[in-house]
Amino acid sequence: MSAPLLVAEGLHRSFGETAALVDAALRIDEGEVVAVLGSSGSGKSTLLHCLAGIVRPDRGRVVFDGQDLVTMSDARRSALRREAFGFVFQFGQLVPELTCLENVALPLRLARVPRREAEQRAGQWLERLEVTDVAGKRPGEVSGGQGQRVAVARALVTRPRVIFADEPTGALDSLNGERVMRLLTEAARDSGAAVVLVTHEARVAAYSDREIVVRDGRTRNLEVAA
Amino acid sequence: MSIGQTFLGLLEATPRHGYDIKRRYDEHFGHSRPVAYGQVYATLSRLLRGGLVEVEAVEPGEGPDRKRYAITEAGVADVAQWLARPEQPEPYLQSILYTKVVLALLTGREAAELLDVQRAEHLRLMRELTRRKRGGDLAEQLICDHALFHLEADLRWLELTTARLDDLAARVRA
Amino acid sequence: MTGRGALADLAMGARMAVTGGREGWTRALLTAVGVGIGVAMLLLATAVPGALDARQARGDARDDLRFGEQVAAGPGTLLVHALDAEFRGRPVRGRLLRPEGPAAPVPPGLTALPAPGEVVVSPALRRLLDSPDGPLFAPRLGGARVTGTIADEGLAGPNELAYYQGDDRLSDTSGATRLDRFGGGLPGEGLGPVLMLLVAVIFVVLLLPIAVFLGSAVRYGGERRDRRLAALRLVGADTTMVRRIAAGEAAAGALLGVVVGIGFLLAGRQLVPLVTLYDISVYADDIQPPTALLLAVVLAVPALAVLVAMLALRAVVVEPLGVARRSTPVRRRLWWRLLLPAVGLAMLLPVAGLREGDGGVTRWVVPAGAVLLLIGTVTVLPWLTDLLVRRLRGGPVSWQLAVRRVQLDSATSARLVNGIAVAVAGTIGLQMLFAGIAGDFTTASGQDTSRAQVQVQFLNQPDLARVLRQLGGADGVTAATGTLISVATIGSPDGPPVEIRVGDCAALAEFARLDRCADGDTFLASDPNDPTVIPADAMLVVRDNSRWRLPTAARAAQARPDPAGWMQNGVLLTPAAAATRTLGPLHSTVYLKLDPAKPDAVEHVRNAVAAIDLATPVSVLSSTIESPRFADIRRGLAIGTVVTLLLIATSMLVGTLEQLRERRRLLAMLVAVGTRRSTLGWSVLWQTALPVGVGLVLAVGFGLGLGAALLRMVQAPVTVAWPVVGFAVGLGALAVLAISGLSLPLLWRLTRADGLRTE
Structure with a gap:
């Protein structure tokens, strides 16, 4: 087995009195789609935030590509999120003032890519996600499904190694949800990105290669040996 | 529905008379359809033949209910194996899954684990269906979606049961 | 809809203004504090004239200046010697008193006249005397015993330094005034029409931004309010009800603000006595907004709030599922936006050449024009x-x-900086006017502070050598020169007067250019502008009627301005030349140079002078004289601008924080x-920075226009006062930096990853 892309071990994280993660662990390999399943409040979003270096766990290790995110400086982690990770959330992730094209170009611009080139590459991703027609519109003017596909385009535009998707279809009906999931997983597979998919919906999780269950902050590793 | 394993599970907690087994079975799983006496003794003699139970004591007197049955080691192993084996996902699984959960709780086994195993099995099938759906035409997609929605319903039930395991355990062990 | 239903809607809105959990309270509090600050400012502004009147009334009541009015000495008269000095730049009002009979008047604030050797001091002076600085002032009281305190009614303000001292050496020939009562003197110098107009425009310039500020303060939490109204529509409220609820909410918030504002004023009033602004301090009770204006503010502010809320609702459609901005945004038509400032300018421009005595129409045309021009920026x-x-x-x-x-919401951004734009435009306009006409009010005094910094004139002090020794020995005095002075007439006792000065060569050189000088010399200083001719062999009649002829050895010399700026013809005698003459009663003038490194030197001089003669004033020379009223107005405007900008910056900060939180x-x-x-x-x-920048560009443009119009009005050359523009722009930039800087902690806190947790 080759070295895993992202490994987490012994993660603990509390918010005040509430323990969100208790000794959570998981492993993600290059290019695989892993669903993180669990009910509301089970700690799955916190797990994702820890894996993505957004939240620092109280204890434990998160190693991405040989580097421990927990001990990394905030600036380094920001840079890592910018360059190696992509994010899709349930809603509210697009900057309302910017056009969809500018939103997709934003991570590139943050990585200091010149505006012209950034917007050109953003345009290609909008096409890949079948939302070319909304390029000039503001997020408030497009449908939920279109908005999510713009968000997926934005997550992929930097060609990240891992995409973190937190309930990406949570605000969509099943048809739009399926479309977003299909485009997300296909695009991720095409560009070789691993996907960490947090969801409570089985049909969404069915787009994954395997799943990890989080309950009361603990991960249950049920990888069938077979 | 595997009545044999269910009896074994009921016996695992403590040796029982045939009548007691029937009463317990009806209480937990019989609902509107109590098991017939004939079925009870037929099943018990089948288990006896298989060496999964043994007669622990024979009490003096007449009548069918003189024998007290106890589970053997082979019987315990059989129950464990049965509980751990996920069911083939198919519609209307609840009754058997429910039986398994209650038996696991009665015998002090990890019911949550059982549910997780079942969920994994369901998801495996759902993944396969999703893959088929991707490559298939509209008719194929619709058929797959039908199955997917049913499986999803099962999974929701699994989820809900998992969330209520503690309540269920308290009631079952009462 | 019945009236009862309408009332219920209003009440519901009012309740919403204060309920809604912590966020609701925060919003209500912000609104109340914002409106409160504005209301307090408005009330304070309305109270200022009253406060100054009260101060003026106390000043009039103790007035002891008499011009030409002769009072015969009697049992009911009092001799007063006014001694208006300073202590470390603060004015000190000193009075020496000597009753001439048992019924002599007692000044307000005193129960009895101080006996010789006694002094009654103001509370502020008592505090000064008790402080470590006391010994620096005490010698001026000539060792008098402090026997009492001047009560409030005898003082202009709580921080005034004043004393009344008994002195039995006073006489009406030594500069004292005879009084039979205090008060009843001439009224103080009123404000001329130009200054009146300026004051009116200043009020406009300061209050307009506050009005704008109030307008934005009542809209705190606007977006959340819109969402709440949408929720009400969802449960069945119609648009009329929503309007009424919004009106109730706005009015309740504003009323709360009015209460807070009055509270601020009452609390602030207690702080007022602690503050001395431009040597003016007032008592807390002086700050009393007139009832009519108070009522007007109490009613107008909620009305304004309701109006603003209604206007804001006009721009949005509250639908059950949310709030939509009107789909076709209001077209920004230029013509009416330009109409207001154009009319304002048209009103200001014809008023070219305002003179003393102008009144009537111009009295309101100018402020009205200024208002229109400034609203034009909005x-x-x-x-x-x-x-x-x-x-x-x-x-x-x-x-x-x-x-x-x-770009997405330029109206909101513009609304936030409206106040800044108005305040800055007004400030630029006014300060430009002040800078332009400063020459009219600031005059070169002609005093030469490079030659001497202090002048002391003694009456009847013939022993100049002792005086010079004593003053020269005061701490911080680096040089002292002095001359004795007598006044003679030429030819006969009714002839033209001429000054005779006696001093050593160095002292005389301050009054004329002497090419060479030795003791025994006599000089005839002549100023070509002085019409009095002193013939070379003039016969001088000295005050005691003895006469002597100018010696033929007297040399002509060109008079030069003395350090105090005076230049005149005169006879200058060196001591040896003076010894052989009779001169009559002698006064003396002493010039002192001070060590600039010792700021307290002048206080030591005052003490040394008091040791010689309590009643002798000390003059500090200064190269310019600024009309004090004018200086007050100008500094008041600067302070007002800073306070106004601070207010608006606060409201911008609140807006920014709210936006960040959302x-x-x-x-x-x-x-x-x-x-x-x-x-x-x-x-x-x-x-x-972007909207503020745009606002400043506009403000500079309009401010320069206003300034030019005002300058034209007073017929002063139109020049752009760049330092003023720089000051205003600098303040704006400072505000931007402060707002951004202060919102960073919240930004930092909000961007911690916890913000992603939605549950």
């Missing part, structure tokens, strides 16, 4: 913001985020995807 600003920002593209991410935000999730998300916090910080800065 109307033109959104249009200009739109115009300038619409085409902006490119730039770094932080810039792009800010520009897009302003965008909490988005900000957390931006950080999650790896946005540098500095990028977000810069974006906040740009987002504030």
Whole structure:
């Protein structure tokens, strides 16, 4: 087995009195789609935030590509999120003032890519996600499904190694949800990105290669040996 | 529905008379359809033949209910194996899954684990269906979606049961 | 809909203003504090004239200056010697008193006249005497015993330094005034029409931004309020009800603000006595807004709030599922936006050449024109913001985020900076006027502070050598020269007067250019501008009627201005030349140079002078004289501008913080995807700087226009006062920096990843 892309071990994280993660662990390999399943409040979003270096766990290790995110400086982690990770959330992730094209170009611009080139590459991703027609519109003017596909385009535009998707279809009906999931997983597979998919919906999780269950902050590793 | 394993599970907690087994079975799983006496003794003699139970004591007197049955080691192993084996996902699984959960709780086994195993099995099938759906035409997609929605319903039930395991355990062990 | 239903709607709105959990309370509190500050400012402004009147009334009651009015000495008269000095730059009002009979008047604030050797002091002076600085002042009281305190009614303000001292050496020939009562003197110098207009315009300039500020304060939490109204529509409220509920909410918030404002005023009033502004301090009870104006403010502010709320609702459609901005945004038509300032300018321009005595129409035309011109900044600003920002593209991410935000809602941004634009435009206009006409009010005094910094004139002090020794020995005095002075007439006792000065060569050189000088010399100083001719062999009649002829050895010399700026013909005698003459009663003038490194030197001089003669004043020379009223107005305006900008900056800060809080999730998300916090910080800065920048551009334009119009009005040359523009722009830039800086902690806190947690 080759070295895993992202490994987490012994993660603990509390918010005040509430323990969100208790000794959570998981492993993600290059290019695989892993669903993180669990009910509301089970700690799955916190797990994702820890894996993505957004939240620092109280204890434990998160190693991405040989580097421990927990001990990394905030600036380094920001840079890592910018360059190696992509994010899709349930809603509210697009900057309302910017056009969809500018939103997709934003991570590139943050990585200091010149505006012209950034917007050109953003345009290609909008096409890949079948939302070319909304390029000039503001997020408030497009449908939920279109908005999510713009968000997926934005997550992929930097060609990240891992995409973190937190309930990406949570605000969509099943048809739009399926479309977003299909485009997300296909695009991720095409560009070789691993996907960490947090969801409570089985049909969404069915787009994954395997799943990890989080309950009361603990991960249950049920990888069938077979 | 595997009545044999269910009896074994009921016996695992403590040796029982045939009548007691029937009463317990009806209480937990019989609902509107109590098991017939004939079925009870037929099943018990089948288990006896298989060496999964043994007669622990024979009490003096007449009548069918003189024998007290106890589970053997082979019987315990059989129950464990049965509980751990996920069911083939198919519609209307609840009754058997429910039986398994209650038996696991009665015998002090990890019911949550059982549910997780079942969920994994369901998801495996759902993944396969999703893959088929991707490559298939509209008719194929619709058929797959039908199955997917049913499986999803099962999974929701699994989820809900998992969330209520503690309540269920308290009631079952009462 | 019945009246009862309407009332119920209003009450419901009122309840909503204060309920709604912690956020609701925060919002209500912000509104109340914002409106409260504005209300307090308004009330304070209405109370200022009253406070100054009260102060003036106390001043009039103790007035002891008499011009030409002769009072015969009697049992009911009092001799008063006024001694208006300073202590470390603070004015000290000193009075020496000597009753001439048992019924002599007692000044207000005193129960009895101080006996010789006794002094009654103001509370502020008593505090000074008790402080470590006391010994620096005490010698001026000539060792008098402090026997009492002047009561409030005898003082202009709580921080006034004043004393009444008994002195039995006073006589009406030594500069004392005889009084039979205090008060009843001439009224003080009133404000001329130009100054009246200026004061009116200043009030406009300061109060208009406060009105604008009030307008934005009653809209705190506007977006959340809109959402709440949408929720009400969902459960069945119709548009009329929603309007009424919004009106109730706005009015309740504003009323709360009025209460808070009155509270601020009452609390602030107690602080007023602690403050001395331009040597003016007033008592807490002096701050008393007139009832009519108080009522007007109490009613107008909620009315304004309701009006603003209604106007805001006009721009949106509250639908059950949310609030939509009107789909076709209000077209920014230029003509009416330009109409207001154009009319304002048209009103100001014809008033060219305002003279003393003008009144009537111009008295309101000018402030009205200024108001219109300034309101013009409010109307033109959104249009200009739109115009300038619409085409902006490119730039770094932080810039792009800010520009897009302003583009999307230029009206909100413009509203935030309206106040700043008005305040800055008004300030520039007025300060430009002041700078332009400063020459009219500031005159060169002609005093030469390089030659001497202090002048002391003694009456009847013939022993100049002792005086010079004593004053020269005071701490911080580096040089002392002095001359004795007598006044003679030429030819006969009724002839033209001429001054005779006696002093050593160095002292005399202050009055004439002496090519050479030795003791025994006599000089005839002549000033070509002085019409009095002193013939070379003039016969001088000295005051005691003895006469002597100018010696033929007297040399002509060109008179030069003395350090106090005076130049005249005169006879200058060296001591040896003076010894052989009779001179009559002698006064003396002493010039002192002080060590600039010792700021207290002049206080030591005052003490040394008091040791010689309590009643002798000390003059500090200064090269310019600024009309004190004018200086007060100008400094008042500067302070007012700073306070107003501070207020508006506060409201902008609140707006920015609120906006950040509303965008909490988005900000957390931006950080999650790896946005540098500095990028977000810069974006906040740009987002504030952009509208403020546009506002300042407009304000500078309008301010220069207003200034030019006002300057034309007083017939002064129109020059742009760049330092004033720099000051105003600097203040604006400072405000932007402060707002951005102060919103950073919240930004930092919001961008911690917890912001992503929605549950």
